[in-house]
Amino acid sequence: MSGENLQELRANISWRKLLDAIFAIIGLLTILVAIITLLALIIRLAVDGTPRLSWQFFTSFPGRDPEEAGILSAWVGTSLVMLVTLVAAVPLGVASGIYLEEYAPKNWLSALIEVNVTNLAGVPSIIYGLLALGLFAEQLKLGESILTAGLTLALLVLPVVIVTTRESLRAIPNSIREAAYALGTTKWQMIWDHTLPYSMSGILTGVIIALARAIGETAPLITIGALTFIAFLPEPPIKSQFPFISFEWLQAPFTVMPIQMFNWVSRPEPEFQFNAAAAGVILIVMTLVMNGIAIYLRYRFRRGIKW
């Protein structure tokens, strides 16, 4: 190769390497902007909120005095609504996912259902609120209750649970299914003994991610009539008299953490802003804990499984 050609070649390489470096820098800047913004918001929230965090904050009802107000009704409400969501969304979603992936014949109908389920995950949450207002609150006369709220959020996260269940099942190699069938299992034995346990990490992760989404939802709950101010707790689920278990709490009116935050943010008194920040910190911690559990479970169940 002549010297001139070699020079040209090198100039060309350094030009292409420069483009490469430029893109890397742009990428880095973009991600820094996103992370720094998010961090700034969280730090601000933490700085404003943490001084307000105390035992009293968790055990007090909201009230007129910002110093004495707390989030008792909000965190109890959130916990109970999440419980209903979990109980409703997990069996329905996992069963639908199993049916669609393992049982349903692969034809245009199941393809249509699949497309629709995926699209449902993108429907704005307030639409679910309207649906729930008409269906659960009015038609089924469940009222503006914890039950209605839990079912609404269950509907909202159902597509997420269905899709992650299907994806986790699909990730299992077919050779495992054939190995089970070749021993004479029925379809249900194959699913119950093999594909379901082997996909448990994925399914649980999906469930927790879904709950982490549901915990921050505000719009659909306002639509169905969640209260913004509530100074009493629902009936406890466990009682001292026979039959010891009570489901009255399902019919109770409620508020949840994001609604409590929203309520405080819209107050004119600046002191309430600190309460809102403190509630925000707790909400973020709740979400982070849930994601942490998801990561742990994924690790736990994946141990010893490789494909």
Place this chain on the structure above:
Amino acid sequence: MVESNNKLQTLQPKAKVEQLNFYYGSTHVLKDVNMVVAKNVVTALIGPSGCGKTTLLRCFNRLHDLYPGNRYEGSILLDSAPTNILSRKVDPIELRMRIGMVFQRPNPFPKSIYENVAYGLRVRGISKQSIIDERVEQALQDAALWDEVKDRLKDMAFNLSGGQQQRLCIARALATNPELILFDEPTSALDPNATSSIEQLIGQLKQQVTILIVTHSMQQAARISDYTAFMYLGELVEFGATQSVFSSPKQERTADYVFGHIG
């Protein structure tokens, strides 16, 4: 077309394939296949890839039923009081409980070594611990794996080497005392050492169970099988004692294949 071998007729047949045709959608994959799988011998299916040997093997436990668009014609008669394997009236689950299978790649379940072998018994509803213990040990011994794993039965099966995993899969198939075991190229994913231990094992197993094996390697068929069927483009071209198929093939296409002109 198929010259009957004199000795083959004296052996007790385990399964008879008669006028078997198999269609995948509109593709005619197996064409008028006739052959006999004799009891307690090793029968090999050989042929170039795409000739339908694995398809034929998977007819024996109706594994094709798992996927839509498949159609069988003709019959595979199992035993002297014949059950037609391909009949709609025969439940494939019953067949799969009688006929074991070992796959191309080792496919143990992500469970312990013990649970892998015990699974076939659990499917049958056997729950007595002493019976399961005994059958698991027997199966692992028959699969020449017992000595290597007896101290770590609770270990995950994935921690075993490829060859050990394949022997574990053989033990899994043996645990339920099948009448016939189907091997689908069981050594194609293994190294030469592991391959030779599996081949030895197959030689020993024919004492207790009938073996039908698909193999990609003619040398392997020559080493381990008593009877060989050569398939080409969905047809069974030649079937007879392994020795005669390899040394004096009667069909031109068989000769071309075994002497290395095609495939």
